[in-house]
Structure formats: structure tokens, C-alpha cells
Amino acid sequence: MIPIDSSLKKPLYEQIYDYIRLHIADGKISYLEKLPSTRFLARHLQVSRSTVELAYAQLLSEGYLESKPGCGYFANDMTGLYLERQKRHTAVFPKEPKAFRIDFSPEENEYAHFPYNVWRKLSKEVLFENDPTLFSAGPAAGEWELRAAICDYLYHARGANVFAEQIVVGAGNEYLLMLLTQILGSGKRVAMENPTYLKAYQTFLNMDYKVCLANMDKDGICIDEVEWADPDLVYTMPSHQFPTGIVMPVKRRMELLKWAAQKRSRYIIEDDHDSEFRYKGKPVPSLQSYDRKGAVIYLGTFSKSISPAIRVSYMALPKRLLGAYQEKCGFYASTVPKEQQRVLTAFLRQGYFERYLNKMRGVYKGKHDAFLAMLKKERWVKKISGDYAGMHLLVEINLKKHASEIVEEMKRAGVRVYALEEYMAREAINKKGVENTLLLGYGGLSEKEMAEGIRHLREM
Amino acid sequence: MIPIDSSLKKPLYEQIYDYIRLHIADGKISYLEKLPSTRFLARHLQVSRSTVELAYAQLLSEGYLESKPGCGYFANDMTGLYLERQKRHTAVFPKEPKAFRIDFSPEENEYAHFPYNVWRKLSKEVLFENDPTLFSAGPAAGEWELRAAICDYLYHARGANVFAEQIVVGAGNEYLLMLLTQILGSGKRVAMENPTYLKAYQTFLNMDYKVCLANMDKDGICIDEVEWADPDLVYTMPSHQFPTGIVMPVKRRMELLKWAAQKRSRYIIEDDHDSEFRYKGKPVPSLQSYDRKGAVIYLGTFSKSISPAIRVSYMALPKRLLGAYQEKCGFYASTVPKEQQRVLTAFLRQGYFERYLNKMRGVYKGKHDAFLAMLKKERWVKKISGDYAGMHLLVEINLKKHASEIVEEMKRAGVRVYALEEYMAREAINKKGVENTLLLGYGGLSEKEMAEGIRHLREM
Numbered sequence: 001m002i003p004i005d006s007s008l009k010k011p012l013y014e015q016i017y018d019y020i021r022l023h024i025a026d027g028k029i030s031y032l033e034k035l036p037s038t039r040f041l042a043r044h045l046q047v048s049r050s051t052v053e054l055a056y057a058q059l060l061s062e063g064y065l066e067s068k069p070g071c072g073y074f075a076n077d078m079t080g081l082y083l084e085r086q087k088r089h090t091a092v093f094p095k096e097p098k099a100f101r102i103d104f105s106p107e108e109n110e111y112a113h114f115p116y117n118v119w120r121k122l123s124k125e126v127l128f129e130n131d132p133t134l135f136s137a138g139p140a141a142g143e144w145e146l147r148a149a150i151c152d153y154l155y156h157a158r159g160a161n162v163f164a165e166q167i168v169v170g171a172g173n174e175y176l177l178m179l180l181t182q183i184l185g186s187g188k189r190v191a192m193e194n195p196t197y198l199k200a201y202q203t204f205l206n207m208d209y210k211v212c213l214a215n216m217d218k219d220g221i222c223i224d225e226v227e228w229a230d231p232d233l234v235y236t237m238p239s240h241q242f243p244t245g246i247v248m249p250v251k252r253r254m255e256l257l258k259w260a261a262q263k264r265s266r267y268i269i270e271d272d273h274d275s276e277f278r279y280k281g282k283p284v285p286s287l288q289s290y291d292r293k294g295a296v297i298y299l300g301t302f303s304k305s306i307s308p309a310i311r312v313s314y315m316a317l318p319k320r321l322l323g324a325y326q327e328k329c330g331f332y333a334s335t336v337p338k339e340q341q342r343v344l345t346a347f348l349r350q351g352y353f354e355r356y357l358n359k360m361r362g363v364y365k366g367k368h369d370a371f372l373a374m375l376k377k378e379r380w381v382k383k384i385s386g387d388y389a390g391m392h393l394l395v396e397i398n399l400k401k402h403a404s405e406i407v408e409e410m411k412r413a414g415v416r417v418y419a420l421e422e423y424m425a426r427e428a429i430n431k432k433g434v435e436n437t438l439l440l441g442y443g444g445l446s447e448k449e450m451a452e453g454i455r456h457l458r459e460m
Numbered sequence: 461m462i463p464i465d466s467s468l469k470k471p472l473y474e475q476i477y478d479y480i481r482l483h484i485a486d487g488k489i490s491y492l493e494k495l496p497s498t499r500f501l502a503r504h505l506q507v508s509r510s511t512v513e514l515a516y517a518q519l520l521s522e523g524y525l526e527s528k529p530g531c532g533y534f535a536n537d538m539t540g541l542y543l544e545r546q547k548r549h550t551a552v553f554p555k556e557p558k559a560f561r562i563d564f565s566p567e568e569n570e571y572a573h574f575p576y577n578v579w580r581k582l583s584k585e586v587l588f589e590n591d592p593t594l595f596s597a598g599p600a601a602g603e604w605e606l607r608a609a610i611c612d613y614l615y616h617a618r619g620a621n622v623f624a625e626q627i628v629v630g631a632g633n634e635y636l637l638m639l640l641t642q643i644l645g646s647g648k649r650v651a652m653e654n655p656t657y658l659k660a661y662q663t664f665l666n667m668d669y670k671v672c673l674a675n676m677d678k679d680g681i682c683i684d685e686v687e688w689a690d691p692d693l694v695y696t697m698p699s700h701q702f703p704t705g706i707v708m709p710v711k712r713r714m715e716l717l718k719w720a721a722q723k724r725s726r727y728i729i730e731d732d733h734d735s736e737f738r739y740k741g742k743p744v745p746s747l748q749s750y751d752r753k754g755a756v757i758y759l760g761t762f763s764k765s766i767s768p769a770i771r772v773s774y775m776a777l778p779k780r781l782l783g784a785y786q787e788k789c790g791f792y793a794s795t796v797p798k799e800q801q802r803v804l805t806a807f808l809r810q811g812y813f814e815r816y817l818n819k820m821r822g823v824y825k826g827k828h829d830a831f832l833a834m835l836k837k838e839r840w841v842k843k844i845s846g847d848y849a850g851m852h853l854l855v856e857i858n859l860k861k862h863a864s865e866i867v868e869e870m871k872r873a874g875v876r877v878y879a880l881e882e883y884m885a886r887e888a889i890n891k892k893g894v895e896n897t898l899l900l901g902y903g904g905l906s907e908k909e910m911a912e913g914i915r916h917l918r919e920m
Contacts, residue, residue, distance in 0.1 A: 014742065058741035063679070063709020076711060111595045120587045127580045135571045135767035171631045171771075171795035178638050182666040199791055206642040206788055208668065219523070249523015251536055281518035282474065307595035309798040311631075328666055331659055335631035335795050338769040 016055035024064045024075050031077040101414035102453045106392035108444025126342040142169030143341045149348040159289030162316040171311045171335035174203045181207040183324045191231040193221050195423035197242050220248035223255045234268045238287045239275040243423045245386025260295035271299045279365040280388040294318030371442045391443030402435045415456050476515035484524045484535050491537040561874035562913045566852035568904025586802040602629030603801045609808040619749030622776040631771045631795035634663045641667040643784045651691040653681050655883035657702050680708035683715045694728045698747045699735040703883045705846025720755035731759045739825040740848040754778030831902045851903030862895045875916050
């Protein structure tokens with residue numbers, strides 16, 4: 001009765017299992033119908049009894065059969081079940097979104113100088129350690145050695161004075177912000193600069209935080225706007241505001257710290273996203289380095305200084321938040337693979353990171369200088385700001401068209417430029433200058449590409 | 461007046477900068493005091509003018525100085541600023557938490573058989589491709605090739621029928637749950653089995669979801685309890701419930717799907733955490749494979765099947781949630797490094813994963829059989845459940861002491877056993893059996909360690 005074929009690849013027990021399963025599913029074996037005993041069926045099919053037992057056990061565990069001790073096996077009620085396998089979907093590769101011939105994105109970087117050989121060598125060393133702990137679960141906040149190496153870097157490069165225990169390593173800034181909202185508690189109000197880093201803005205909204213947008217003057221976020229909005233948190237980029245490029249002077253920083261010091265529940269999130277790239281003088285010390293009250297939560301990343309593909313960011317929590325971190329988020333396993341944490345630790349400790357940074361500072365400065373010189377010759381350029389740092393410039397234009405119209409026209413020519421408006425969280429209250437300002441990134445472009453892009457803009 | 465020393469390693473401009481900065485900070489140069497011109501100071505100090513200009517530029521950008529066109533440089537008001545660098549903290553390595561001699565944790569795995577050589581080889585190949593896209597930002601939901609490979613695996617191993625576009629790869633289950641709560645929207649109610657996977661429970665609470673705990677009978681979560689609680693979501697582990705080991709029969713699965721089908725807004729999260737490890741028959745097909753309404757969100761992980769250190773989980777979203785995913789979470793960069801995604805893709809595509817799974821299924825089955833045989837001989841063991849799958853057993857004990865007391869006594873002997881109660885989200889309404897049940901994991905233990913642990917238990 002059950003057609004079985006020992007020449008098939010499919011095991012015998014599975015052939016029996018499939019036959020019975022399908023017959024119960026389509027009602028050919030009906031509810032409470034008694035099945036033959038394993039002994040009987042085995043003899044009948046001329047297979048071993050354990051083969052039939054295995055098929056029955058599987059049917060039992062999936063609920064097709066029921067076993068009544070001393071009575072045997074019975075079919076369960078499966079009426080109305082629709083169990084046939086659907087036809088297999090075929091994977092269709094998605095079309096790549098149309099890429100632009102030239103893309104002035106502020107997030108494009110140059111990877112040609114990445115020390116692949118070093119990274120490979122360190123990877124190999126880490127993997128050759130044959131350390132069994134390499135593949136076991138690690139500490140939630142990251143490997144201790146990496147956190148200590150980050151502390152040293154922060155001390156020397158950013159003036160920050162933190163313990164390794166204050167560092168939490170995570171897969172990207174947005175992930176760390178998700179953790180932060182859990183640490184700080186739900187429903188808080190956060191003040192952000194406008195324009196700002198929209199991914200952070202969207203993350204706060206996703207996490208049900210209320211966002212109040214504060215205007216900036218030439219020194220950065222306006223303290224009176226912060227005071228008026230009375231938030232629990234301020235999210236700011238004091239050392240190089242994105243996208244305006246404003247560097248917050250010490251005095252404003254002190255005012256901001258003073259605001260935070262007025263209530264114990266107030267915190268400042270300092271997103272120090274690309275302070276490594278300044279082309280004049282040395283980096284401005286971090287806001288964290290002035291903090292004496294444990295009000296600053298420092299957020300840093302290797303996305304820009306190494307690569308966005310390695311997905312390592314970190315935050316330095318004030319000590320008074322460590323308890324809440326442990327309680328709320330201490331159970332989350334680290335989101336960064338151990339292998340990568342160890343390669344990165346070696347990259348930092350053995351001086352490769354510093355060398356690579358110095359190299360890239362030179363590379364980007366070269367691009368910056370060339371791009372700035374080109375733009376200064378253009379008649380349609382009214383004012384350039386945000387220079388001498390980062391990987392983009394803000395260009396106020398002297399054209400009849402709005403920046404957003406230029407963006408659309410340029411797209412049709414295969415060139416992507418950006419309007420400052422695209423980085424506004426909401427319609428700015430004070431729009432002066434914004435509608436005439438382009439944002440032009442140069443980090444991923446060659447001088448030839450910059451020149452060609454500028455030629456297209458000139459012909460607008 | 462400014463002591464500068466060209467024999468120092470510190471650049472001259474930085475010596476000038478530091479001197480002026482500190483004198484402004486401590487008030488020795490007072491507010492609005494005019495500074496010498498760059499030309500004058502350069503001549504006076506016998507340095508080049510550009511050196512002084514660099515120092516002034518830095519002081520300007522940090523806000524210590526103000527420049528009045530045509531008038532010169534003036535000190536800003538820095539009164540009350542406290543800018544001296546704090547003494548450097550010294551990193552103190554934290555003491556490791558006391559490890560137990562023998563740990564019956566259900567989360568411990570065996571890594572001795574991990575194919576390090578293969579992983580190294582694949583890593584090397586991926587890194588040797590010298591592909592510049594390896595270090596650029598990748599698709600938010602993960603690399604297409606990895607998602608397609610996961611689809612194929614899910615189809616063959618779990619009967620799931622999904623497109624690669626439905627797969628979202630992320631750094632761990634908890635991270636994916638954070639995304640899910642953002643996709644589904646805030647303030648939802650989720651029903652969970654009790655006991656359950658406490659990290660998921662805590663994640664939902666952290667994300668401000670309301671959790672209703674539902675009891676289980678021998679077939680898994682009780683549908684009438686779900687109906688009574690009327691949640692938006694059910695989080696369940698139908699193929700191998702953690703920690704009870706219950707396999708939900710097809711009939712109960714259909715009832716659950718039917719519940720979900722009653723309202724378009726209802727979803728079921730199927731956490732299929734360790735279905736790879738069954739030691740009798742073949743794996744039970746996933747709940748997702750029976751879903752015809754797009755109600756099941758499938759959650760899978762490589763933490764158990766490969767290693768918790770690689771931090772790769774994935775979810776298969778029903779098609780009707782893809783829009784919400786794009787809108788709410790499409791901007792989050794993938795949390796898994798590209799390098800690792802590519803190594804994993806090769807591991808899956810080249811058959812290594814299947815071979816490793818088969819190998820490990822044999823290894824864990826061996827441990828399971830040995831452990832089960834040992835326990836069956838013990839007089840204090842009343843009933844064993846959750847056998848023939850996963851990496852732990854539930855053991856009902858026949859002792860005067862409660863399981864939780866035994867846990868404490870054993871800890872003092874350096875042996876960690878677990879009480880089922882530790883996995884209860886809240887006091888169970890129906891506690892029958894729970895207080896007398898131990899949870900004993902064997903995945904990371906040798907037979908010798910198991911035997912020693914059992915000897916200690918026998919002497920309780």
C-alpha cells in the first residue's frame with residue numbers, strides 16, 4: 001500500500017512519513033482512523049521495524065498522529081489544513097538603483113589607500129591564534145582590550161578622560177542611540193540642531209522620543225532655544241556640526257554644559273562623527289573633555305575614519321549611567337563580531353590607525369584644497385562655508401534657481417548634488433540662505449570628476 | 461614672553477596656542493584684552509608668521525579669541541572656565557566574574573569542532589579579492605547574495621518559502637526585535653509563552669511593549685489564553701520551545717495561524733532558534749511554511765548553529781511589512797560587517813555549513829545520549845523532558861529541597877545548575893512542577909564533567 005523505493009536518495013522512513021502525512025492532510029486517512037502497528041507495517045513493507053518507528057515518531061511529534069497507550073496510533077483531525085508545499089519562489093535579483101556618474105555625496109569616502117595588506121595580516125593573525133574563545137560569546141559592551149584601546153585613543157586625540165568600563169562598543173551609531181534611549185528611559189525630549197544628521201533624528205522618532213529642533217547661530221546651537229524647549233537631552237556635534245561645519249567655541253560649550261548641570265536628569269549627546277578630519281591646526285578638543293558633571297555622552301565611530309563597512313561605533317557613558325546600562329542593556333550580546341573587535345584592537349594598538357588617519361587627512365586635504373580652489377573661480381558661487389574640515393562644503397549660489405531645482409536638473413545630467421534643505425529635519429523657521437545653498441561632498445571624487453561636476457553646474 | 465622651545469617634539473604653533481589658551485582660561489589674559497598682531501608676535505618670538513597665524517586660527521576656531529576686522533585679535537570672556545586637564549585615569553582591568561568549575565548552562569556550546577581552517581581560508585579569499593566595495597557601505601538589509609543563500613537554506617531545511625527581499629540580516633535577535641518594534645509601531649501588546657526566552661521578554665519591555673504571559677499545555681501556548689489576552693502579536697518558539705522543549709503539533713499551529721488571520725493587524729513572531737538540533741527524525745517544518753496570510757515573522761540565527769561570536773541573525777518579513785520596513789528602518793546601515801557577510805555566504809554556498817551542522821548534530825546527539833543515560837540511573841531524577849533536541853534537558857527532581865535551593869548549594873560547590881524558575885518571566889500562575897524542576901544544559905560539557913556534576917547533585 002505505501003509505495004517505497006529503496007533506490008531513492010530519500011530515506012525509507014521519510015518516504016513512509018511523507019506518504020502518511022499527505023494522506024492525513026488531504027483527508028484520505030481520516031480523523032481517528034487507526035494506523036497499522038509498527039510491527040505489522042514493517043513486515044508488510046519489508047523494512048526494519050525501527051524505520052517505521054522513526055516515521056511514526058516524526059508524525060507524532062508534528063501532531064499528525066496521536067498515540068493511545070495500549071491501543072495504537074490514530075490519525076488526528078487535520079480537516080481544512082492546507083499543507084501542500086507552495087511552488088518554490090525563484091529569487092529575482094533586484095535592479096540596482098540608478099547610480100550617478102558623479103556623486104557629490106558627503107558620505108562617500110576614498111578607499112584606494114586602505115591598508116588591505118595590513119588588515120589581511122591582522123585578520124590572519126587573529127584567526128591563527130586558534131583561540132577557542134574567539135567563537136564564544138563575549139562581553140556585552142565589547143572586548144576589554146578594544147575598549148581600553150579606544151580610551152587611549154580618545155585621551156590622546158580628543159582630550160577625553162574616560163575609563164574602559166565607560167565604553168560601549170556597538171554596530172553603528174544608530175544602534176547605540178537605540179541603546180541610549182533604553183538606558184535613559186522612554187518618552188524623553190531631545191533637542192537637536194537643525195539641519196542635523198537625519199539618521200539620528202529618525203532614530204529618536206522611531207524610539208518614540210520627542211524631538212525639538214533648535215536653530216543655530218554662527219557659534220552653533222542657540223542656548224536660549226534649548227532653554228525655551230526645556231528638553232531632557234541635547235544631541236549636538238560641537239566639533240564639526242553636520243552639515244553646517246560650525247565649530248562650537250569654548251564659550252558656547254560652557255554654556256551648554258552649564259545648562260546640563262542645572263538638573264541631574266539632563267544629558268548632552270556629543271556626536272563626534274568626523275573630528276579626525278581637520279585641515280588647519282589640530283582637532284578641537286571634545287566637549288566631553290570639559291565635562292565635570294558626567295553630563296556628556298560621547299559618541300564616536302570608525303565608519304568615517306576606517307570604513308562604513310566595518311560597522312564599529314562606540315559611546316563613552318558617564319559613570320552615573322553605568323548602572324542603568326547594566327540593568328537595561330547588560331543582557332544584550334555585543335553586536336560586533338569578536339574577530340573584528342580583535343583585528344581592530346591590533347589595528348589601533350600597533351599604530352596602523354594613526355598612520356592611516358594621517359595618510360587620509362593628507363588625501364582629503366588635497367581634495368579639499370583642489371575643490372575649494374575650483375569653486376572659488378566660479379561666478380555662480382556666492383559664499384563657501386564649512387571649509388577646512390570634513391568631506392563636504394556648503395556653497396551658497398548666485399543663481400535664479402533654487403538649490404532644490406538645481407538638484408533635480410543635475411540628476412537628469414547624471415550628476416548628484418545635494419541641497420542643504422535635504423538635511424533639514426523640518427521646514428526651518430529661519431530659512432534665510434538655506435534655499436540657495438548646495439551641499440557638495442568631495443571625499444569620494446577625483447579632481448577630474450569634481451571639475452566635470454562643476455562644469456555641469458556652471459552650465460545651469 | 462611666551463617661552464617657546466624648538467627642541468621640543470610639540471610643534472611651535474602648538475606651544476604658542478597652549479600658552480595663550482591657558483592664560484585666557486585662568487584669566488591672566490583678560491576679557492577683551494587685545495593680543496599682539498601675528499606679525500609683531502612672529503618677529504618677537506623669531507618664528508615664521510604662518511606659525512603664529514596657525515596658533516591664532518586654532519584659538520579662533522575654539523573661541524578663545526575673537527577677531528575684529530581691522531582692529532586685531534581680542535581675548536574672549538572665559539571667566540569661570542575650568543579647563544585644566546584632569547589627571548589621566550589609569551585603566552583598571554576588571555576582575556573576571558567567578559567562573560564555575562562545571563557550568564550546565566543551556567547556552568554553552570562546543571567549539572572544538574569548528575572548521576577554523578575553512579573559515580580562515582574563506583576570510584582570506586574574501587579579503588584577497590581586493591574589491592573596493594568590501595569597505596564601502598552596503599545594503600541596509602544585508603548583502604543580496606547572503607540573503608539569497610539564507611532563503612535557499614530556509615527552503616530546504618525549514619520548508620519556508622520566502623524571497624531574498626524579505627530577509628533582513630542583523631547583529632543578533634535582540635537587534636532584530638528592536639527593528640521589529642519600530643516596524644510594527646509603538647505600544648503594541650505581545651503575548652509570550654511562560655517560561656520563555658528572557659532576553660526577548662526584556663527587549664520587548666525595553667521597547668515599551670506590553671507583554672502578556674500565556675501558559676502552555678503539552679502542545680505549547682494555549683490559544684484560549686491568547687484569545688483572552690487579545691494581543692497584537694504572539695512571540696512563540698513552535699519547533700522547540702525554550703526552555704520547555706515542547707514541539708507544537710500541526711493542529712495547534714493551525715489554530716494559532718487562524719487566530720492571526722482574524723485581524724489583518726495580527727502577527728506571529730516565530731523564533732526558530734535551534735531547530736537544527738534534533739536527534740530523532742528530521743526537523744519539524746517551520747510555522748512560517750504553513751502561513752498563507754503573511755502573518756508570520758520568521759526569526760533565525762547562526763548563533764547556535766555556527767557561533768554566538770559571529771553575531772548574525774536574520775528575519776523573514778511577510779511581504780506586507782516590507783513597505784513599513786523600508787520606511788521606518790530602511791535608513792539604518794546593516795549592523796553586520798560586509799567582510800563577515802561574504803565569508804558567511806561562502807560558508808553556506810560551498811556546503812560547509814551543512815557539513816558542520818551534520819557534524820555538530822552528531823556531537824550533540826552523543827552528549828545528549830550520554831547525559832540522558834546517566835540521568836536515567838539517578839534515583840533523585842523523577843522525570844526528564846525536553847529530550848532528543850537542543851542542548852539541555854529539564855529534570856524534575858525527587859528531593860526535599862526546591863530546585864532554587866539546590867542551585868545555591870551547588871554554586872558553593874563550584875557547579876552551576878539552573879532552576880526552571882530562573883526562566884519564568886514572572887511568577888507562574890500554575891507553578892505545579894516548576895519549583896521542582898532543574899534545567900541542565902550539556903552542550904559545552906565533556907562526559908567527565910557531566911558525570912562529576914551529577915555526582916555532586918546526587919550528594920545533595
